[in-house]
Amino acid sequence: MSELLTLGGLAPFSTVDYPGALAAVVFCQGCPWRCPYCHNAHLQTGRGEGPAWSSVLAWLKTRQGLLNAVVFSGGEPTIQSGLPIAMTQVRAMGYQVGLHTAGCAPKALKELLPLIDWVGLDIKAPRALYDQITGQPGSAALAWESLEAVHTSGGPYQVRTTVHPEWLPPQAIQQLQLELLLIGVASPTLQAFRSLGVGLGSGPFRGGPNLDGPPKN
Numbered sequence: 001m002s003e004l005l006t007l008g009g010l011a012p013f014s015t016v017d018y019p020g021a022l023a024a025v026v027f028c029q030g031c032p033w034r035c036p037y038c039h040n041a042h043l044q045t046g047r048g049e050g051p052a053w054s055s056v057l058a059w060l061k062t063r064q065g066l067l068n069a070v071v072f073s074g075g076e077p078t079i080q081s082g083l084p085i086a087m088t089q090v091r092a093m094g095y096q097v098g099l100h101t102a103g104c105a106p107k108a109l110k111e112l113l114p115l116i117d118w119v120g121l122d123i124k125a126p127r128a129l130y131d132q133i134t135g136q137p138g139s140a141a142l143a144w145e146s147l148e149a150v151h152t153s154g155g156p157y158q159v160r161t162t163v164h165p166e167w168l169p170p171q172a173i174q175q176l177q178l179e180l181l182l183i184g185v186a187s188p189t190l191q192a193f194r195s196l197g198v199g200l201g202s203g204p205f206r207g208g209p210n211l212d213g214p215p216k217n
């Protein structure tokens with residue numbers, strides 16, 4: 001039987017992935033971006049190495065009344081075409097729906113927003129530095145379009161930014177805060193980069209920050 005979602009894993013209990021809720025976290029497989037500090041790089045490919053979505057749904061039925069929310073994380077959940085139905089399924093079971101996204105797919109995100117109770121949106125850098133972090137030309141425009149959609153939707157959300165000294169030095173964080181302020185978005189929640197399990201290449205700011213412009217290689 002083909003499954004609605006291609007999954008890389010399931011965290012059955014989390015207190016930190018959805019504000020104020022006990023949540024299960026479903027890790028979706030696949031991401032079009034290649035951030036060098038990606039903590040879930042094993043989820044970047046589309047290979048499904050996690051549980052079947054149907055088995056997760058059956059398990060969620062046994063957790064009704066014990067958990068409050070289901071968070072779709074990744075990888076990048078919004079690139080999976082089955083996500084709207086999967087979210088509808090968990091909402092019908094009484095769960096709040098959370099989404100962790102990098103905003104890679106703003107069109108899909110806009111269609112999903114009515115099904116989502118809370119969004120954790122990764123904004124990675126000021127616009128000028130975006131593509132060198134994601135490895136994808138045009139990624140800043142996608143992320144900012146997603147941010148605008150989430151911001152104007154009126155629903156609760158949190159902008160999160162991973163701080164890695166070689167990829168996002170202090171001056172870049174200040175620039176990002178300014179760019180967010182200009183569109184009426186509060187400063188991001190800064191998340192410290194965690195090195196466990198991450199294979200980094202040479203960061204553009206290795207050897208010291210340089211915010212005069214994109215690094216020259």
Ligand code: SF4
Pocket residue numbers: 031032033034035037038039040041044074075076102134
């Ligand atoms: S957008 Fe997220 S999941 Fe995708 S490569 Fe970057 S950090 Fe990893």
